[in-house]
Amino acid sequence: MIEISHVNKWYGPSFQVLKDCTTSVAKGEVVVVCGPSGSGKSTLIKCVNALEPFQEGQIILDGVKVNDPKTDLPKLRARVGMVFQHFELFPHLRIIENLCLAQEKVLGRSHDEAVAKGDKLLERVGLKAHANKYPAELSGGQQQRVAIARALAMDPIAMLFDEPTSALDPEMISEVLDVMVDLAHEGMTMMVVTHEMGFASKVAHRVIFMDKGEIVEDAQKTDFFGSPRSERAQKFLSKILSH
């Protein structure tokens, strides 16, 4: 589904954020990307739907080359859902309007169709009662669930999560993770940047560990948590699992 091969990315002439990153996500697979901050994991996931450009290598998404100038990027992006660390709901639109905007403007669905779809997804994330509120009237956890619903409204073939729980209060993390776990169990293809190792050990198939722009480890979940091969991954795990 997602093929990342030999991706190199620089900021400016000298600072290399991604170094020869190669990995893939198969259909229905859940891959967790972790690593210390500044390791390039968010940048890598943003390269997948071309939110960030990269200079070398290639990424192929469901058979379409992302870094081909001929690719219709808006069309491609519409097929991949993305959830951000800071939710990024559109503050001037009601919750239901947040879910309808791209359905109508990008997919060309009628308003009624979009609302019906939106309602169904809000029900699924347990927020149907809030459909007519504005984002600022919801808690962080609720906003993130809306953001997931908004991405799902586009019927994506894969979902990208960029630290979806990092900006949340501890008691709100589980409500978001519950939604993500359900999604994973339904067979959604997911690439998740997160520090939630509990989530990783529960639903991930594979774990990618990044450090300083490199993919240091790319292993099956059991291997990763059992015996990570690299010293850096061991160190990272010992730090975040010790508490």
Next chain:
Amino acid sequence: MNYNWNWHIFFEPNPTGAGTYLDLLVSGLWLTIKTALLAWIIALIFGTIIGILRSLPSKAASWISFCYVEFFRNMPLLVQLFLWFFVLPELLPRTAGLWLKQLPNAPFWTAAIGVGLFMSARVAVQLAAGIASLPRGQKQAATALGLTTTQGYRYVLLPMAFRIIMPPLTSEFLNTVKNTSVAITIGLIELTGQARAMQEFSFQVFEAFTAATIMYLAINIIVVTGMRFLERSLAIPGYITGK
């Protein structure tokens, strides 16, 4: 001070043979309002276009907007009006220049367009600042949903940016009204012009300019009230100025 106060002067016939002195001032008031409204519309349209260009990542776009903004905001308004009214017709080919000079209502159109363009540079800078003040993730979220750049601006960035810059925009609207008085120098007999005419005909300078002052004040109180009302009606529950 040896001055003959005469507040009844407003109801005495003016020497043009068309009504009283008050009628003279009111006709000036209408011309001020017409000029200011047209100038404000021009300022908003051009300011929005240039403001958007200023916020785009493209080098060409930021170069164009840079030149535009610096040209219009770094020259005194008076000089700009002289430029459009006296100099431009001389620079054009003879026939075009002649046509421009013989245009009916030339002072009105020159004033509205001149003040409008002058103000548009200020609107552009404010709009660009408003857009820049939005979280970077907003644009990314719009892009990730498959919205094109145009759609992203139309449905996501501009609605928020305009709400944020509403208070300074109110000031710019007020400035537009006041700046139309400079057009007296190119022969537009608006409110200030009529007040001067009244002074010259009747020698009641204090009464004339008291009335003009009150009229400017009245227009701007209406503008302030109107903008307040607009601001309130666009406020988003739970967000910045919203309740």
